[in-house]
Amino acid sequence: MLCVDTTQLLKGVLDLAVLAALRDEDGYGYDILRRLRAAGLQDVGDASVYGTLRRLFTGGFLNTYVVPSDEGPHRKYYALNAAGRAELDRNGKTWREFASTMNDLLGDRGIV
């Protein structure tokens, strides 16, 4: 479809969303998935989140450590490092500017 479906909107923003989900607390993939869905991103697929985490990790924005779990397989925790926080700030700013540009284009008619 054309349409602005959430799938397409997510492109390029998922990185930012995942960084933001890790801002206050370390987390492992499955949990981050739940955080994002709870936050309103109902449609994120699990594979997307895991992929993003790996991408951010190889990009050097995350540290990782494994924690065994009592109730299932091990959990691979991810944590923001300095580069990650810098990324989060930068990308957050880019996002805000972009969003504001779009709102202007859309006519900026008041409230959501």
Next chain:
Amino acid sequence: MLCVDTTQLLKGVLDLAVLAALRDEDGYGYDILRRLRAAGLQDVGDASVYGTLRRLFTGGFLNTYVVPSDEGPHRKYYALNAAGRAELDRNGKTWREFASTMNDLLGDRGIV
């Protein structure tokens, strides 16, 4: 790169941006390109805009007509039709919701 570069942010929003650019006035590709760039989307490529216009047209959201020009080749004008306006409304709403979700995630700390 990772990073939220505007290129990636545009994905899935360009349709909406183009629809918005046509809301008040018909336009042809080259002109819409200028409108978008003037609005702040400096980095849109021409091919993207032309491609989007064609996609929106085949999707049934735009009408089109050709106007010869005194100062160059013909211009293929595009105009929103009823379906296009409906799309614009719907997608605009989706965008606003999505943007608001993202802002929540980001911590919604005040100013742009």
Next chain:
DNA sequence: CACAGTACTGTGCAATCCGAAGTACCGTCA
């Protein structure tokens, strides 16, 4: 032991944006 739930990995597909190159038309300047 089968099964459901948790947690992660790998593969291949589809969508879409972009750069580059190409076509074509116009007016100007030499």
Next chain:
DNA sequence: TGACGGTACTTCGGATTGCACAGTACTGTG
């Protein structure tokens, strides 16, 4: 006349990225 720059559009191939699907592996329960 011919070269050139600006306008306007098309086509092609490359690159990212999100997702569905399938598969691995560990846990506790019936």
